[in-house]
Amino acid sequence: MTPDFDLQGHNTLGLPARARFGATISQANELAPLLSEAAALGLPFRVLGGGSNVVLRPRFDGVIGLMAIAGRELLGQHGEHMLVRVGAGENWHQLVEWTIEHNLPGLENLAGIPGTLGAAPIQNIGAYGCELVERFHALVALDTDDNTLKTFTRDDCDFSYRQSVFKRTPGRFIVVSVTLALPKAWRPNLGYPGLNTLAADADAKTIMQTVVAVRNRKLPDWRQLGNAGSFFHNPIVDASVADRLAAEHPEAPRYPGADGRVKLSAAWLIERCGFKGHRHGAAGVSDQHALVVVNHGGATQQQISDLAGEIVSAVEARFGVHLVQEPELL
Secondary structure, eight states, X not given: OXXXXXXXXXXXXXXXXXXXXXXXXXXXXXXXXXXXXXXXXXXXXXXXXXXXXXXXXXXXXXXXXXXXXXXXXXXXXXXXXXXXXXXXXXXXHHHHHHHHHTTOOSOGGGTTOOSBTTHHHHHTOEETTEEGGGGEEEEEEEXXXXXXXXXXXXXXXXXBTTBOHHHHSTTTEEEEEEEEEEESSOOOOOOSTXXXXXXXXXXXXXXXXXXXXXXXXXXXXXXXXXXXEEOBXXXXXXXXXXXXXHHHOTTSOEEEOGGGOEEEOHHHHHHHXXXXXXXXXXXXXXXXXXXXXXXXXXXXXXXXHHHHHHHHHHHXXXXXXXXXXXXXXX
């Protein structure tokens, strides 16, 4: 383990942060010894992937493991799907490109999402009309309660909108590999705005390139302007709340959710409260997309959190809708 471990280059917001100790995890069998060392020191242990879904405090008084387990393996056919097993440290977008190159379509709508494979099921990532759960087969994770590797099926993961059993029990399970199920009888998913102008027979590579182009137009590149992507979940509310909002603001976007509930656009709510392009010190809201909180250079965790709090309070006061922060405060 390395003492006083610098994390500024390991979070896409680019926040200055350090951990008491840090180490890189290249193999699953390195996890148990690291956990034992942390326990012997009486320190908490947490894993970071691409750092694209965290807001880091200046100091983490514990041990950080940087997930770097690599590997991509085509396992073969399973029913109507082709199975691909991937190490938790692999880059998500690079995997999407690899699957397209190897004529394994199915992930193209999820192109351009930053982060690693290990983080994808925790968040049940989704974009452009597709969620990870639709392409998920199983994963292997270390259960830190007893230091054993366990296999999780789709049902075991208890996926829902941006949720999973792993997110509901933070820190307990460490994902080491993910197996994806890609459809042999693939059909293009073009129902989402930005894709619905493509030809009905568009191939997966064209869809992937279009998704990346749309994301680049709408969202700032974290390598140039630090950000953690979508900072808030789109709120899912009771139909009565959505109907009240529609009566007052008929132009407000709304989408059907599960159990008769309705999904609202967090970006629309934030923009109507005047936060698009707003700055709080070096922290701000992107002038490209109201859902993205950015670091203009030199922002601190406190400035990011203060700005997020302003947004939550303003949206709740104006619309009676509570926003939930997406990136984890660590």
